[in-house]
Amino acid sequence: MSNPLADMDKPDVIFCIGTNMTECHPVAATRLKRALARGAKMIVADPRRIGLAEIADVHLPLRVGSDVSLLLAMAHVIAREGLMDQAFIGERTAHGEDFMEHVAQYTPEWAAEICECDPADIEKAALLYGGADRGAIYYTVGVTEHICGVDNVQSLCNLALMTGNLGREGTGVNPMRGQNNIQGAGDAGALPNNYPGFQTVTDPAHQEKFHKAYGRKVDLETGMTKVTALDLCGDGIHAMIIDGENTLVTDPDRHHCEHALKSLDCLVVIDIFMTETAKVADVVFPATAWAETDGVCTNTERRVQRLRAAVPPPGEAKPDWWILSQLARRMGWQGFDFGSAKEVFNELCALSPLYNGLDWDRIDRGEYQWPVPTHDHPGTPRLHEERFENGRGIFKMLEYRDPEETISDEYPMWLTTGRRLPQYHTRTQTGRSDGIDYLLSEETLEVHPEDIVRLGLKDGGYAELSNPRGCVYVKVRATSKSPKGTVFASFAFEDVPVNVLTGGGYDPVTQTAALKACPVALKPVGPPPALTQTGPETGFAAL
Amino acid sequence: MRHNGAALTLTLDGEKVAFTRGETLYEVAERHGRDIPTLCYDPRLEPFGGCRLCVVELEGARNPVASCTMRAEPGMVVRTRTASIEVQRRILMEMVASENRDTDVDPMHGYASQEMAELLDRYDARTGRFAGATSGRSRPDDDNPFIMRDYENCISCYRCVRVCAEQEGDYAISVMNRGFHTQITTEFGGHLKDSACTFCGQCIQTCPTGALGDLKALANKDVPGETETTRTVCPYCGVGCSVDVMTRGEKIVGVLPAMDGPANEGALCVKGQFAFDFVHHPDRLSTPFVRDDESGELRPASWDEALDFAAGKLRKVVKDHGRRAVYGIASGRAPHEAAYMMQRFIRAGLGTNHIDNCSRA
Numbered sequence: 010m011s012n013p014l015a016d017m018d019k020p021d022v023i024f025c026i027g028t029n030m031t032e033c034h035p036v037a038a039t040r041l042k043r044a045l046a047r048g049a050k051m052i053v054a055d056p057r058r059i060g061l062a063e064i065a066d067v068h069l070p071l072r073v074g075s076d077v078s079l080l081l082a083m084a085h086v087i088a089r090e091g092l093m094d095q096a097f098i099g100e101r102t103a104h105g106e107d108f109m110e111h112v113a114q115y116t117p118e119w120a121a122e123i124c125e126c127d128p129a130d131i132e133k134a135a136l137l138y139g140g141a142d143r144g145a146i147y148y149t150v151g152v153t154e155h156i157c158g159v160d161n162v163q164s165l166c167n168l169a170l171m172t173g174n175l176g177r178e179g180t181g182v183n184p185m186r187g188q189n190n191i192q193g194a195g196d197a198g199a200l201p202n203n204y205p206g207f208q209t210v211t212d213p214a215h216q217e218k219f220h221k222a223y224g225r226k227v228d229l230e231t232g233m234t235k236v237t238a239l240d241l242c243g244d245g246i247h248a249m250i251i252d253g254e255n256t257l258v259t260d261p262d263r264h265h266c267e268h269a270l271k272s273l274d275c276l277v278v279i280d281i282f283m284t285e286t287a288k289v290a291d292v293v294f295p296a297t298a299w300a301e302t303d304g305v306c307t308n309t310e311r312r313v314q315r316l317r318a319a320v321p322p323p324g325e326a327k328p329d330w331w332i333l334s335q336l337a338r339r340m341g342w343q344g345f346d347f348g349s350a351k352e353v354f355n356e357l358c359a360l361s362p363l364y365n366g367l368d369w370d371r372i373d374r375g376e377y378q379w380p381v382p383t384h385d386h387p388g389t390p391r392l393h394e395e396r397f398e399n400g401r402g403i404f405k406m407l408e409y410r411d412p413e414e415t416i417s418d419e420y421p422m423w424l425t426t427g428r429r430l431p432q433y434h435t436r437t438q439t440g441r442s443d444g445i446d447y448l449l450s451e452e453t454l455e456v457h458p459e460d461i462v463r464l465g466l467k468d469g470g471y472a473e474l475s476n477p478r479g480c481v482y483v484k485v486r487a488t489s490k491s492p493k494g495t496v497f498a499s500f501a502f503e504d505v506p507v508n509v510l511t512g513g514g515y516d517p518v519t520q521t522a523a524l525k526a527c528p529v530a531l532k533p534v535g536p537p538p539a540l541t542q543t544g545p546e547t548g549f550a551a552l
Numbered sequence: 553m554r555h556n557g558a559a560l561t562l563t564l565d566g567e568k569v570a571f572t573r574g575e576t577l578y579e580v581a582e583r584h585g586r587d588i589p590t591l592c593y594d595p596r597l598e599p600f601g602g603c604r605l606c607v608v609e610l611e612g613a614r615n616p617v618a619s620c621t622m623r624a625e626p627g628m629v630v631r632t633r634t635a636s637i638e639v640q641r642r643i644l645m646e647m648v649a650s651e652n653r654d655t656d657v658d659p660m661h662g663y664a665s666q667e668m669a670e671l672l673d674r675y676d677a678r679t680g681r682f683a684g685a686t687s688g689r690s691r692p693d694d695d696n697p698f699i700m701r702d703y704e705n706c707i708s709c710y711r712c713v714r715v716c717a718e719q720e721g722d723y724a725i726s727v728m729n730r731g732f733h734t735q736i737t738t739e740f741g742g743h744l745k746d747s748a749c750t751f752c753g754q755c756i757q758t759c760p761t762g763a764l765g766d767l768k769a770l771a772n773k774d775v776p777g778e779t780e781t782t783r784t785v786c787p788y789c790g791v792g793c794s795v796d797v798m799t800r801g802e803k804i805v806g807v808l809p810a811m812d813g814p815a816n817e818g819a820l821c822v823k824g825q826f827a828f829d830f831v832h833h834p835d836r837l838s839t840p841f842v843r844d845d846e847s848g849e850l851r852p853a854s855w856d857e858a859l860d861f862a863a864g865k866l867r868k869v870v871k872d873h874g875r876r877a878v879y880g881i882a883s884g885r886a887p888h889e890a891a892y893m894m895q896r897f898i899r900a901g902l903g904t905n906h907i908d909n910c911s912r913a
Contacts, residue, residue, distance in 0.1 A: 014791065014815050035750065035821035036791050042721025064721075186790030190891070191884030194909035197891035199882030201905045205892065210905050223900035228876075232898075232905030235912055238879040246879050246906075248869040250897070252890055253883030254910040274872070275865035282835050283850075292862040293850060295837035296886070299787035300797050300804055300828070304887025306785055308792025308815055316887055319782035319797040320804055320831070324838025325855060329883070329890030333897050335855075339863035342901045353889040375785075375794065375814050430750060431822055433788050441835060442827035444697030444768065448751065521912045 010310045012145065012181035013378065013390040018043040019179030022141035023051040024134075026076065026165070027151020027525075031060035032430040034149070034185045034309075041147075050141075052134040054079060055151065056425060057455075057497055058490045067134045070492050073425045074155050074412040074526035075124035080164035081409065082120030082128075083135040084112040087171060092139030094173030101402055102170050108404035109171075123409060139172055143179035150187060151427070154524040156413050158516040163405040170402045176393035186309040187428075189299075193307035196364070196379070197357055201232030206361030222360055224344055236520040239265075243272030250277040250336075252329055253296065255284040258435045259500065261522040262478055262512030279332055282437050285503075295326040302328050303350045305372065307379070311389070313367060314375035412526045413514030416494075420476050420528035422460070423495040424510060427525075432501040440501075452505035453486035455497040456531075461487045466533045473534045474498075476527065479509035482534060496531065562628040577619035577630055578606055586632050589641055589671050591648065591760050592709035593620050594664075596811075596818060597718050603648070603709055605641055605671070608632045616640065642675040650682035651732075653704040657762030659779070660769040660798075661700070663808050667760035668707065687732050688763070694743045698751050698826050700765035701744075708734040712755035712764055719819060724749035736763075753825035757809055757818075768826055769798065769806030777801040783810060786824035787885065791815055793824050804828055875902040882909040 017040035030038040038061070045051055045064060053065035054076070062068040071079050087093060088109045098105040117128035117135075124131075138144045146169060152161045165182050174180040186192050198205035208215040210231055220226050238246050239260070249270070260266045270276055270289050278290035281298045301322040307313050327335075330353050337345040347353050351369040358364040366381035377388035393402075416423060431448035432439045439445045454472060456464075466472055468487035473480055474496070483498060483505045491497055498507045514523045559570045564584055571580045576599060581588055591603040599620040607616035611629035616637060619630075631637070649655045649672055656669050672678050688703035710727065713736060717723050724747045728737045738747035756764045777800035786793040794813025798806040807828050811818040840858030841850040853861065869877050880898040882891040891909060898907040 031750075034789050034791050035752065036793050036816050036819045036824075039720055039819055043718075046718075046721065188790055188884035188910075189785065189787050189792065190887060191790060191909065191911050193888045194882050194884045194886075194891040195911065197882070197888045198895040198899075199880075199891040199907055199909040200895075201908050204899075205895070219899065223896070225900050225903055227899045227903050228905055230905070232907060233879075235879075235881055235908035235910070238906065238908070245873075245877065247873045247877040248866055249879045249881065250866075250894070251881045252894055253886045254881055256881070256910075259910070274869050275862070277862050277866070281837060282833075283837060283841075287837075287841075288850070290841075290850070291843045291865060292858055293837065293841040294858065294862075295839060296890075298831050298836070300782075300784065300831050302887060304889050306792065306887055308785070309790035310792075310815065312792055312815060314785045314792055314794070314814075315783075317782050317784045319780075319784065319799045320802050322838075323832075323836045325840070326836070326838055327855075329886045330893040333890070333893040335859055336862055336866075337897050337901050339859045340866060340901055344900060345896075347893075350887070350889045353892055357888060357892045433823055433827070438787070438830040439823060439827045441830035441833040443829055445822075445827050447695075447697050448745070448822065519912065 010181065010183035010185070011175060011392045012179070012183055013310045014040065016145065016179050016181065016391070017041055018047065020044055020049055020141070020143045020145035021179070022137050022144045023049055024054075024138050024144065024146045025051065025061050026054040026146070026148050027161075028147055028149035028185055029055065029059045029061070029151070029427055030147065030149070030185065033187060033428050035430065037185060050137050052137055054134075056492055056495050067130055067137065069126045069130055069134055071124040071126050073423050073495060074157070074523075075409070076152060076155070076161045077157055077164050077407055078115070078120040078123040078409040079126060079131065080161070080168060081112055081115035081407065082117045082131050083138065084108070084167055084171060085115045086117060086132055086135030087139035087168070088112055090136065090139060092136070093171045097173030098171065101397065102404060103401040104404040105171070107406065108167060111406045138168065141172070141174070143177065144172060144174040145180050145183060146174070147183045147185060149185045151525055153516070153519070153521050155526060156514040156516055156523045157410050158521045159518040160407050160410070164407055166402070167404055167407070170404060175402070176391065176395070178391070181391075184309070189308075190306035192309060192311065193305065196307055196361070201234055204360070205357055206363045208362070219360070234520040236515055236522065239269045242269035247273060248275040248277070249273055250279070251286060252279040253281075255286050255435050255437060257285045257289070258503070258506060258508065261508055261524055263506055263509045264479055265512065279329055281326070284435075284437060294332045295324065296332065297322040297326045297328050301326070304328070305354050311378045312375060313364070313372045313377050313379060315372055412523060414528050416528045420530050422529050422531045424474060424507065424527040424529045425495060425497050425525050426500055426507050426511065427497065429499045429501065432499070434501065435503070436501050452483060452498055452502040454483040455486055455488045455491045457489060457491045457493045458487045459493055460496070461485065464531055464533065466531070471534050471536065473532050474507070474510060474529045476510050476529045478512060481505055481507055481509055496529075560624070560626050562624055562626065562630060564630050565632055571624045575624050577608060577617070577622045577624055577628070580624050581608070581619060581630070581632050588619060588632055589674065590620065591668060591671070591707060592711060594711050594715065594758050597711065597714045600710060600714065603644070603707075605644055607637060607640065609634055609637060642677050645671055645675045645677035646679055647682050648707050649677060650680070650684065651687040652707065652761065653686055654762070657705065657765070658770065658773045660773045660806060661756070661762035661765035662759055663757040664760045665762040665765070685732070687734070689735060696744050696751070698753065698767055698822070699744060699756055700767050700770065702763050702765065703736055705761045705763040706736055707761055707763070708736070709760060711758040711760065712736060715754045715758045720750070720752055720754055722748050722750055725755065751822040751826065752820060753822070754819065766806060768829070772800070772803070772805035775800045775803055775805055779805065781808065786820070788823045788827070793820055795820065795824060797828070804831055870902070876904050876906060878902055878904075878906065880907045882907065884910045
């Protein structure tokens with residue numbers, strides 16, 4: 010996030026897009042509700058009538074994957090009405106004039122044809138955000154998990170740049186990160202293009218720095234992404250080490266993924282449970298879990314916080330860093346003699362400009378938000394206050410692109426996926442915590458009541474969801490939370506593996522999978538054969 | 553803050569003290585070390601003035617005033633602990649306790665559950681002078697596994713209703729009837745599951761009598777040992793809520809929200825509050841496994857064997873296909889040290905950048 014969580018009750022106008030915050034980041038959502046109670050206005054762009062939409066001033070039920078068209082039209086209205094922050098544009102940005110010219114063609118009427126929102130609502134939303142003194146944007150993977158994920162984020166940045174809604178209290182462009190340390194994994198350098206602290210691997214100065222630190226030259230080329238690596242399993246990639254990820258269930262196109270992992274000569278999995286992914290490994294190492302591990306995590310607002318062990322681990326489970334450093338030593342490599350999490354974290358701090366001012370003891374109370382470049386630095390709750398890191402904020406001239414796969418006569422419905430409040434991811438943890446199943450014990454497909462009738466489905470009956478990648482059986486629930494033509498399911502339950510179906514393309518820049526827009530066919534089926542799913546090749550039915 | 557060029561001051565128990573415009577008498581007194589008793593007060597909520605325990609003497613006012621709702625004004629003369637105020641507080645405590653079935657509850661009920669019992673001790677108010685009818689109707693029929701609804705111990709302080717509305721914005725619970733017949737309830741008087749309740753547990757944690765209780769923690773109330781707490785961060789989404797994990801011996805017995813947690817300021821959701829016991833689940837891996845060459849099945853192995861087995865396989869891949877044939881995927885759920893060591897393994901060990909984390913899917 011560009012701004013701290015504490016800013017979330019301060020905007021005049023809140024714009025939430027692709028974020029089901031009341032279910033996925035419930036505690037952050039409470040701050041937005043307090044802002045609304047104080048009189049703030051809220052725009053919610055989401056295909057579904059999610060909890061936030063129920064309390065919004067404007068709900069834009071856009072068609073999945075059409076975000077760029079909607080955001081171009083909002084920029085159009087803001088430009089047409091002269092709601093820009095000219096001083097900000099002049100002092101802090103580049104290509105502002107070109108951008109205003111670029112958006113002149115993208116009227117709300119044009120966008121309405123694509124995003125299926127009412128042009129009047131697009132106008133209303135644009136006037137609200139454009140007219141705000143403090144306008145804040147919040148988004149989650151509903152924005153990024155598309156073939157145009159980067160374009161979507163840059164469209165949001167364009168809106169913030171043209172209205173000067175950056176670098177001030179209660180403003181910003183704020184991604185809500187979905188996992189307790191997904192921010193930290195990137196901070197720590199688990200990226201193919203960046204060393205720790207987002208230092209690009211293609212920069213010879215960075216390479217020199219790490220050559221010195223690690224005593225070994227590292228390739229000057231960017232590595233491949235996980236997506237490419239999975240594509241190349243058995244054909245260039247022959248071994249994988251996977252830590253704490255149930256790749257088989259969470260990644261798109263499950264059959265492809267299973268085939269990829271089974272093509273490896275060596276799969277090493279580190280996890281706390283025998284996940285579906287661990288079951289196909291050659292070696293499984295038992296890791297210590299939350300509340301058993303001393304360590305550090307960074308939250309969505311870049312706050313660096315300590316994790317503390319409260320109980321001993323079961324049996325011989327060990328911390329992940331210990332397992333990997335021991336494995337490195339067995340490989341015969343030097344320099345992996347770490348004795349504690351503290352030593353590991355302090356080495357990271359020494360090598361990352363964002364963490365240079367931090368160390369294990371200094372983060373004891375979780376006061377610091379990165380960057381913290383020096384020991385006397387107070388941390389950076391709000392980014393971009395005086396200037397942008399890279400000079401000027403650059404307007405991007407974006408065009409709308411269709412998803413890689415679009416609905417057709419054969420596959421006429423959009424499937425979109427996500428989480429539900431009580432269950433987390435593939436239920437490896439919530440499914441093993443007493444009581445959670447009381448709130449949600451099975452998956453259902455959310456279908457608009459008119460679609461139920463049109464497709465001959467039955468509320469509480471079963472449906473077969475299919476596309477060329479496979480098919481899934483699922484119980485149907487009639488709800489106007491889903492718009493007509495779009496159905497929703499979460500990927501939490503093993504017996505409804507919706508990621509058998511997803512996988513229609515990737516963002517060309519980040520290679521983030523298009524998990525949120527997937528054309529499917531939907532037909533009624535009788536009582537479930539065995540609530541299983543089958544695929545074209547593997548047919549692994551016994552799950 | 554200055555007012556007409558001079559600091560705003562009032563007289564607190566004979567001492568001249570400064571205050572900021574907008575502060576209540578309770579806040580000023582607390583800041584100056586006074587320990588004014590309260591039951592309906594939660595610093596996160598709008599002052600309510602319901603329990604009347606925080607009354608203080610204000611010169612010029614006919615009756616004692618509730619310090620939690622009274623804004624400080626320049627020149628006020630306030631006495632927080634006179635003999636008559638203390639007698640009044642004691643009688644109030646006797647009366648409050650008289651309506652409840654229990655005056656003492658297990659601390660596992662929740663964060664604030666001992667507040668009433670502590671005040672009864674402080675005011676020596678367990679006299680039973682007003683014993684008689686009790687108020688509130690418990691809901692043992694509500695079969696939810698998280699929130700005990702034992703309203704026979706409710707004192708109608710409305711903290712649960714207010715935290716649900718003001719902090720959570722959920723408005724799942726409200727108040728039915730008045731006076732002695734006041735009852736905390738949901739829409740249509742049903743179960744919490746059928747209301748707007750999200751089971752965040754905030755009502756439990758603010759309840760000062762244990763009328764609401766954390767059923768998951770209470771299930772552990774007989775686990776032997778002293779309860780210890782450890783400050784850490786919730787394992788689920790990226791908000792990074794601080795929690796205090798309660799343990800007895802080697803067992804996690806519950807979770808308390810950290811009121812001073814920088815990201816959450818006391819708030820939690822259903823997962824952070826209640827989904828902690830996966831840690832002790834029998835499915836946890838407690839030993840390494842290797843795939844047996846003969847049977848093709850995974851079988852338990854020692855660390856020594858498993859590490860050698862993995863290193864041998866990896867070395868063979870490097871020998872057969874080169875160092876670029878190995879790929880590392882770090883976790884977004886494990887700490888920094890895990891991700892850092894994964895990239896160090898790949899970069900310092902193999903000299904490649906074939907490393908990623910799980911954020912692309």
